[in-house]
Amino acid sequence: MNIGLDARTIFSPRPRGTGRNLFDAYRLIPALRPDWRFTLYHQRPASQCPLVRGNGRSAWCWPQNVRLRRLEMPGDRFAAWFHLRLPLAAWRDRLDLLHLPANAAPAWCPVPMVVTIHDLIPLKVSDELPPRERRRFRRGILRAVRAPCHIITPSRATRDDLCSEFNVPEQRVSVVPWAPDRLVTDAPPSADGLAQLRQRYGLNRPWVLNFSGTGRRKNACGVLAALALLPETLRRRFLWVLVGIGPRQRVELLSQAVRLGVAADCRLLDFVPHQDVPGLLSGAVALLIPSLYEGFGLPVLDAFACGVPVLAGRFGSLPEVAGDAAVYCDPRYPESIAAGITQLLEPQVSKVLAERGRQRVTAFTWQRTAEAMCAAYERSVLAAGRLAARPTGATCR
Secondary structure, X not given: OEEEEEOOOOOOOOOOHHHHHHHHHHOOHHHHOOOOEEEEEEOOOHHHOOOOEEOOEEOOOOXXXXXXEEOOOOOOHHHHHHHHHHHHHHHHOOOOEEEEOOOOOOOOOOOOEEEEXXXXXXXXXXXXXXXXXXHHHHHHHHHHHHOOOEEEEOOHHHHHHHHHHHOOOHHHEEEOOOOOOHHHHHOOOOHHHHHHHHHHHOOOOOEEEEEOOOOHHHOHHHHHHHHOOOOHHHHOOOEEEEEOOOHHHHHHHHHHHHHHOOHHHEEEEOOOOXXXXXXXXXXXXXXXXXXXXXXXXXXHHHHHHOOOOEEEXXXXXXXXXXXXXXXXXXXXXXXXXXXXXXXXXXXXXXXXXXXXXHHHHOOOOHHHHHHHHHHHHHHHXXXXXXXXXXOOOOOOO
């Protein structure tokens, strides 16, 4: 079977969650199906990709059944690379299946498709995107659900939202959960590395971590409001480190922190290098993710892998991912977040949750993710009449 992947997120100069996750999965998938051929389509030179480069050449050696193919599209107006250049290449390369991993399908595609829809955040959280971008996002989802393609979601919560919002039959969707970041699990920081990290970011107290990002759903404002409600003796025992704060958001959050009287206890950090994340996480006392909505919630698994207890919002996919290994709050109310923080930081509660997290994260592995993705590919190609059924193999949940 001949499989193609829109691999632009893998080859991005600054890979985010989707790119890192695809890379982790595709380190395993080609070996699971050695008789298949895989073509990874990208726009940027492979040498610019920090996931695979090293010392002037690729640090990751792709197997023989993987081909990297760069498709250039100067200017790329109106997303012509996605809507025309990629589908045309898929047809010319005689693909049996093209995987689109980023919440959208092209306007035209002459080969069978699998589309990953990670979440419906712009449609579920008001003001997450400007109206024009929200409409563009919705059009991408509509193209996917109206096309005769199979859909992957990372959680049952996203699947259920998709089926409800767009009337998609459940049998068209495979739930393929992600797993912890390999950098977190495979490269724990040394004592010297942690000491350098503390010095670099001015972490002169034990810290509680929050990956804020720039989206409203991450609820950085709610975190600061909750800190102001904590007893002063508790708040000042820790630094409250918010990561992923953009320049404009930083001004707003710093103003809020000053107004609430919590600025001296906070660190508002920009996007940090990916290699610093394992240290920030494993050195943390706890992780706060009081998000208004998530399609999966990878930081939860990363924290579990590090033995770090978690406070999570009770909406979206977070309860599905965290199970009984987290304290939950209603992220709409700072009082609920503050109560959850107080409970989370009780030593006995932290100890129990850390152990539950270590046990729970063992159910999420890249081997299982890769097997489930292969099964989704097979299901899609079988539906298109291009593949005989395999007598054995992994099945999607």
